[in-house]
Amino acid sequence: MSDELSYTVEVPTGEDMQQLGAKVAACVCGGDVLLLSGPLGAGKTTFAQGFGAGLHIDEPIVSPTFTIARELEGKFTDGTPAHLVHVDAYRLGGNDFAPGQDTVDRLLDELESLGLDEELEDPGEHTVILMEWGEQMASAFAEVRLEVHIDRPIDKATLAAEAENPNAELTSDGMRTVTFVPVGKRWKDFTSRLNSME
Helix, strand or coil: CCCCEEEEEEECCCHHHHHHHHHHCCCCCCCCEEEEEEECCCCCHHHHHHHHHHHHCCCCEEECCCCCCCEEEEECCCCEEEEEEEEECCCCCCCCCCCCCCHHHHHHHHHHHHCCCHHCCCCCCCEEEEEEEEHHHHCCCCEEEEEEEECCCHHHHHHHHHEEEEEEEECCCCEEEEEEEEEEEEHCCHHHHHHHCC
């Protein structure tokens, strides 16, 4: 349950998505956790690239799919060091459950085996966690978090193209709807902070 109503914005281009990510980065501080969700091709990595730019990270932000997590160094808007842990949870929580084990326990076991459990559950004072495909993690950790849901409405032409080639990824073109769901007191004034950067 959020302490503040969700906030939705329409994002027409990839450049706008990066700018939105940079604006959100200007609102974060050490210890923050952001869970980023949306279908393939929705713009999660594009948002993450803007977020990284907003944290003054010089290294390229790419999807961490094959490494699960990447750690990058930058700085917050006040100049203090920022340590970004960019996680892709897409491949976490597989079907190999132990007897009596539920999805949350499975995810926590996988995070522990990767050495990410403690950092994700209690980020340090300079660490920010940005987790793509994070919706499945919401109940596993991070009672205080900002959920970022990216949706891409699909038009008839896209549906027809997908019917012809169901394995094709969505393009970067087209309107997206980004919904922010602040959870916890830390995020209670997120909407006003974000809007003050207009």
